[in-house]
Amino acid sequence: MQTAATPPRPTLIASGIGAAAQFLFTLNLTRPTKVVFDETHYVPAARVLMKLAYPTNTEHPLLGKALIATGMTLFGDNALGWRIMSTIAATAIVIGVFAILWMLFHRTRTAMFGALFVIFNFTVFIQARIGMLDGFMAAFVILAIVALLRAMRSPPGKVMRRWVLGSVLLGLAVATKWTAAPFVAYAAIAFLVMRRRDAAAWPGLRPIPALLILGTVSIATYFLTFAPAFFYAQEPLTLGQLIPFQLHMYAQQTQVLPSHPYQSSWWSWPLMIRPIWYLYEKVDGAVRGILLLGNPAILWGGLVAVAACLVIGIRRRSLKFLGIAGLWIGSYAIWAVIPKSLGFFYYYYLPSIFLCIALAALIDHRRGKWRHWDWAYLALVTLLFVMFYPIISAAALPNDQAFLHWMWLRSWP
Secondary structure, eight states: OOOTTSOOOOHHHHHHHHHHHHHHHHTTTTOSSSOOTTHHHHHHHHHHHHTTOOOOSTTSOSHHHHHHHHHHHHHOSSHHHHHHHHHHHHHHHHHHHHHHHHHHHOOHHHHHHHHHHHHTOHHHHHHTTSOOSHHHHHHHHHHHHHHHHHHHTSOHHHHHHHHHHHHHHHHHHHTTOGGGTHHHHHHHHHHHHHHHHOTTSSTTOOHHHHHHHHHHHHHHHHHHTTGGGGGOSSSOOOHHHHHHHHHHHHHHHHSOOOOOTTOOOGGGGGGTOSOEEEEEEEETTEEEEEEEOOOHHHHTHHHHHHHHHHHHHHHHTOHHHHHHHHHHHHHHHGGGTSOOSOOOGGGGHHHHHHHHHHHHHHHHHTTTTSTTHHHHHHHHHHHHHHHHHHHHTTOEESSTTGGGGGOOSTTOO
16 A cells, blocks of 8 residues: 555566566577476476376476466477476566565665566576476465565555455465465464554454465465366366375375485575586587576575574564565475475575565665665676576587586585
8 A cells, every 4th residue: 555655666667677587587598499407397298288188297286387388389399488488487576576675665776676686696597497387386476475465555445355366376376386385374374463563454354354265265276277187188187086186296296206416405505505407518509508506695695684684573573574584484494394305406496586585675774884885785696697697598618617617616516
């Protein structure tokens, strides 16, 4: 809700940043022209889903693969079709982070810094350019946070529709990857805590109806995304099989898998001890590489920002700063308890986005004392992006040993 004390929404600036992000994510998107890393699983699954042929890749829900199939339907079964929807999801994340920070701080500068940190975070750039599920899941989570925050200060007549929208988006996130499920519970907890502190939050929305709507709508949305499976030519899903199929998915998710050269433990991800080579070979006429790595200034500096936000939140009893720290903690801590036999650095994708929010929040908090340091930090983030661009964008490299130039840690190769 906009009041006399609230500055007008910087829609034009947000749109410009979003357009720049979309251009950067789409530039040379078809490089390489072959499937990369887990595209080997999801692109074939999308092909099968396009034909409604039979169930495949049954360890994950359908929605992410349906979105990849949408891109293939629009642009063909080629590198552009496999990846274009991922670029749109990443751009939605950029704009979503801008919106979150603006609603929390009402300062365009703060929102702009957070959005630019997202653009230049290697994890976001790389996942924007590959046909995998995590980018879609993260986009739905970020957009759900935007919708729920907007509902919090909306006029009474708009609160319900935005609360329902946030619930739908959370359902879509879970329908992409189950790892988004805790955010439904996080939303419920945040609502109850905020309403206890501020009775004016979500005006007219009572706790019990709010929680019932959140749970019912998100669950209903999740199950509705299985509709295509009822029309498979072979082994179509039935209503009686819908719940047992969820148990089958759980069994697939928790099965013990053989070791993988790029597996890593959850505690190591913030330190970037074991990144993942999505690609390193001669393809399309040159040696090319894609190293899934985070921007060191964001992934390492962001840890300091999360700790600082937590301290500020405790000292000042600020739910805003506690919530920002909690986004990272909540999205990361779940991996300590999720019963998966193997872990990979790309599971850290969503927490790496929340680091950008924490950095922007800390810069805003220290803006009077860190004059011009925010621009210096953004310059460092941008410089590192430019330095690492050749091995995060599949650019042509001079030889098969060129990767050594970027290997800061012994565990990276």
